Amino acid sequence: xxxxxxxxxxxxxxxxxxxxxxxxxxxxxxxxxxxxxxxxxxxxxxxxxxxxxxxxxxxxxxxxxxxxxxxxxxxxxxxxxxxxxxxxxxxxxxxxxxxxxxxxxxxxxxxxxxxxxxxxxxxxxxxxxxx
Amino acid sequence: xxxxxxxxxxxxxxxxxxxxxxxxxxxxxxxxxxxxxxxxxxxxxxxxxxxxxxxxxxxxxxxxxxxxxxxxxxxxxxxxxxxxxxxxxxxxxxxxxxxxxxxxxxxxxxxxxxxxxxxxxxxxxxxxxxx
Numbered sequence: 053x054x055x056x057x058x059x060x061x062x063x064x065x066x067x068x069x070x071x072x073x074x075x076x077x078x079x080x081x082x083x084x085x086x087x088x089x090x091x092x093x094x095x096x097x098x099x100x101x102x103x104x105x106x107x108x109x110x111x112x113x114x115x116x117x118x119x120x121x122x123x124x125x126x127x128x129x130x131x132x133x134x135x136x137x138x139x140x141x142x143x144x145x146x147x148x149x150x151x152x153x154x155x156x157x158x159x160x161x162x163x164x165x166x167x168x169x170x171x172x173x174x175x176x177x178x179x180x181x182x183x
Numbered sequence: 184x185x186x187x188x189x190x191x192x193x194x195x196x197x198x199x200x201x202x203x204x205x206x207x208x209x210x211x212x213x214x215x216x217x218x219x220x221x222x223x224x225x226x227x228x229x230x231x232x233x234x235x236x237x238x239x240x241x242x243x244x245x246x247x248x249x250x251x252x253x254x255x256x257x258x259x260x261x262x263x264x265x266x267x268x269x270x271x272x273x274x275x276x277x278x279x280x281x282x283x284x285x286x287x288x289x290x291x292x293x294x295x296x297x298x299x300x301x302x303x304x305x306x307x308x309x310x311x312x313x314x
Contacts, residue, residue: 068290159199
């Protein structure tokens with residue numbers, strides 16, 4: 053499998069990835085433990101920006117089928133692991149904003165976005181807005 | 184089906200849509216003729232920006248299984264039609280940049296992006312970068 057998400061942060065790198073290849077990609081913690089996988093991406097319709105990758109942790113950690121929106125800039129692709137790495141501990145996840153698959157989320161409610169971004173804080177990889 | 188992509192261009196509208204709901208959504212021309220559907224989205228990995236919606240036109244118009252990357256800002260969601268509208272004629276599509284599903288595309292080749300953006304020109308809905 054080729055690299056679906058190496059995130060070299062230089063200008064003009066212009067690496068593109070298909071959304072249907074991101075969906076289903078594994079997610080690991082920084083120790084290399086597999087946490088789950090990306091179920092879908094939440095996209096700002098007007099700006100065309102990926103706001104969140106929604107993580108599905110299955111039955112792992114007792115989180116059941118919960119979905120965890122993670123700001124896109126919290127994800128780093130690791131070619132060795134073949135998946136994304138997030139700098140999030142189990143303890144952090146237990147308290148993280150989440151929803152159930154059958155739950156109706158009002159994504160236009162700015163409080164939801166503020167809560168998610170506030171919970172995870174600035175990207176450990178720096179802002180990419182200026183790239 | 185609720186509106187998966189109404190694109191009200193005001194600041195802070197913050198309308199989000201799930202990538203797996205965009206995939207498969209119908210695409211129409213400005214006369215309301217169904218052209219095909221969106222097969223996937225091409226996302227800039229670093230910036231987290233949707234660069235293209237990849238249109239699949241099936242066997243319609245004799246285009247076989249070709250895929251047509253369209254700049255995201257060329258798409259407008261029409262609640263009445265229940266799909267995206269693109270201001271593209273059949274004649275334009277016949278000449279548009281495309282690829283086959285089994286074709287290996289070097290998406291890091293900036294000439295490809297320049298060709299696609301140059302072909303369709305500026306968004307008819309204005310720049311959304313400043314939103």
